Each structure stands twice: as structure tokens, then as C-alpha cells.
Amino acid sequence: MNIQTIxxxxxxxxxxxxxxxxxxxxxxRTGLLPDGIKNIILNVGxxxxxxxxxxxxxxxxxxxxxxxxFWAIRHYEQSRPFHxxxxxxxxxxxxxxxxxxxxxxxxxxxPLITER
Numbered sequence: 001m002n003i004q005t006i007x008x009x010x011x012x013x014x015x016x017x018x019x020x021x022x023x024x025x026x027x028x029r030t031g032l033l034p035d036g037i038k039n040i041i042l043n044v045g046x047x048x049x050x051x052x053x054x055x056x057x058x059x060x061x062x063x064x065x066x067x068x069x070f071w072a073i074r075h076y077e078q079s080r081p082f083h084x085x086x087x088x089x090x091x092x093x094x095x096x097x098x099x100x101x102x103x104x105x106x107x108x109x110x111p112l113i114t115e116r
Contacts, residue, residue: 028056
């Protein structure tokens with residue numbers, strides 16, 4: 001098995017996970033989700049519909065990342081720009097944990113070790 005096959009398999013796995021996670025939150029008020037999944041999403045948002053709305057906006061980004069991952073399977077020869085784009089995307093999301101709106105900057109090690 002060569003590296004291209006392994007990479008494409010991982011792209012497919014993560015693309016599927018991103019689409020499932022993002023898509024399930026986007027389907028929240030459609031009546032298509034089972035009650036168990038709906039309750040999990042509402043619990044993550046602590047019942048605050050504004051927080052759930054932000055989760056839905058984040059889920060749109062997850063769907064986009066999942067679609068881009070499937071695009072990368074078909075255009076493997078362009079994997080370098082894809083990797084830089086995804087590294088930038090996930091890096092910006094990681095930056096949120098260092099520059100958190102909930103409070104002052106604590107330490108560099110804190111976000112590396114644990115989530116608040």
C-alpha cells in the first residue's frame with residue numbers, strides 16, 4: 001500500500017466525520033434528527049439557543065472542511081496547497097483557545113494541555 005492510498009483513505013475518513021458532525025447540527029430544526037442526537041446538541045449548547053446558533057455556524061465550516069477534504073481526494077496532485085489551507089484553518093481555530101473572549105490570557109501551556 002503506497003502513501004497516496006493511505007492519505008486518500010484518511011481524507012475520506014476525516015471528510016466523512018466532518019460532514020457527519022457538521023451536517024447533524026445543521027439539521028437541528030428540520031425534524032430529520034433522532035431525538036437523542038438533538039438532545040446531545042442542545043446539551044452542548046446548554047439549552048441557550050444563541051449558543052446553538054453559533055454551533056450551527058461552526059458546523060457550516062465543518063461541512064465546508066469536509067467537502068474540501070473530499071475535493072482533495074480527487075485532486076491529490078494539489079495536496080500541498082490543500083494542506084496549507086487546512087493547516088491555516090485549524091490553526092485559526094486553535095488560536096481561539098489562546099485568545100479567548102471569556103477571560104485574560106493565562107499561559108501558553110494551558111491550552112496545549114487541557115481545554116477549559
